Amino acid sequence: MSRQIYLFSTSSHPKATCINSLNIRYLNPSIDFTKYDYLIITSKQAIKALEQYDKKDFIHLRALCVSAKTAMEYKSIGGSIVTAKEGYGDGLLEKIEEFSKETKWLYLRAQTVASNFAQVAKKNDYKIDEKILYVSECSEEILNLHVQKSATLIFTSPSSVECFLKTHTITSDLKVIVIGKTTAKSIPKNIEYQISEETSIESCIELALEV
Structure with missing residues (x-):
């Protein structure tokens, strides 16, 4: 069974549920x-x-x-x-x-x-x-989001990480992908993550679909 992919971005992608993190x-x-x-x-x-x-x-x-x-x-x-x-x-x-x-x-x-x-x-x-x-x-959309178990989270900015963590915990069953090194710095040190090969949403999605 494929993982649910959550894309925290102002842009959308047909293979992910897009969550606009910010107002x-x-x-x-x-x-x-x-x-x-x-x-x-x-x-x-x-x-x-x-x-x-x-x-x-x-x-x-x-x-x-x-x-x-x-x-x-x-x-x-x-x-x-x-x-x-x-x-x-x-x-x-x-x-x-x-x-x-x-x-x-x-x-x-x-x-x-x-x-x-x-x-x-x-x-x-x-x-x-x-x-x-x-x-x-931070938007109400991200603060009130219900995340499915064993999902993939794609963060495209430090603020998207920070807003998510205001009301959520990144558990071990979740796969985390970040769009670049700056965003990666916002991930808590005890959380494993992967950085996309290119700083693009398409590259993040490709990495998410490899699971």
Whole structure:
């Protein structure tokens, strides 16, 4: 008998039960885009939040994106990218360090973030301003979820792990798959897990179906 697969993500997949872990509340801080050379974008929610602003004010700014998927989202609204880096914090920091320390970056972020790459870069005298564009809150859907025994749990962000653990325990009969190393850091140390070969939902699903 195949395992029930729970996918904790804002995206869906036909072979999994998709659970949206977070409710997103968008903010609208004042931003003077003329002060910056590039944007740093680490989520599609940040791109969604940009829709609150006049596109002509920011669309000329190329973006350093956390992944190919985020880059595609920015391109879909007419933007262009510096590059898309996999691996989250480490990859973004490495790319920022390729630029002059006089380069002015604007990091569009959530209230709570998993990586401290911006703080590390700023300590090394890189010019990065941060604007909080949205707040993520655990959804009732994940908090009240009834998980079947011997299921597979796919976590696609640190926040999805944290929200799940607010009202659930990861028991030994559950198989845990995470989308990358940053998400893996949120898994309790006594819990076994597997990391998908690629940082994509499809790769996670492929790993889940191997059981």
